[in-house]
Amino acid sequence: MSGNKTHKAVKEIGKPAAVPQETAYVLQLFVAGLMPLSLRAIESVKKICEEHLKGRYELEVIDLYQQPHLARGQQIIAVPTLIRKLPLPSRRIIGDMSKTERVLAGLDLQRIE
Numbered sequence: 001m002s003g004n005k006t007h008k009a010v011k012e013i014g015k016p017a018a019v020p021q022e023t024a025y026v027l028q029l030f031v032a033g034l035m036p037l038s039l040r041a042i043e044s045v046k047k048i049c050e051e052h053l054k055g056r057y058e059l060e061v062i063d064l065y066q067q068p069h070l071a072r073g074q075q076i077i078a079v080p081t082l083i084r085k086l087p088l089p090s091r092r093i094i095g096d097m098s099k100t101e102r103v104l105a106g107l108d109l110q111r112i113e
Contacts, residue, residue, distance in 0.1 A: 025049075025057040025107070026086040029097075032079045033065040041097040043082035048103055082106070 014042045028056055029045050031038035042061055064071050064079060074083065081085035082093040 018023075022056050023087050025053050025084060027057060027107075028060045028062060028074070028083045028085060029056075030062050030064055030071070030074065030079050030081045030083070031077050033063060038063075038080060041082075044097040044100070045082060045103070048100060048107075052104065052109055 002107055015038070027049070029041065041109060045059065049059055062070055064076065070076070073079075078094050078096055080095070082103070084091040084093075091106055091108065093103055097103055
């Protein structure tokens with residue numbers, strides 16, 4: 001998001017899963033403008049997705065300054081908020097996305113060392 005302001009949600013799609021039985025993740029990240037906390041959350045979530053879900057995720061970044069009506073529809077009470085829409089059940093992570101272990105736990109992912 002290097003200075004590139006957008007008026008619509010930014011959608012990033014990982015490559016399709018190489019093996020059909022791999023679980024695909026559909027994620028939405030709600031942020032408030034291009035503030036430092038929002039930019040850090042976007043960077044952190046992208047990094048986590050690339051390291052742990054490479055090729056099997058879809059990430060939609062939604063700026064609530066540009067689309068405030070989406071906050072009500074998704075019942076967003078704080079930002080940043082990451083919602084795992086798929087796989088079910090959906091899960092929410094609110095707050096600092098730079099704590100990798102916390103985000104992995106929230107997404108119900110096991111860290112593979």
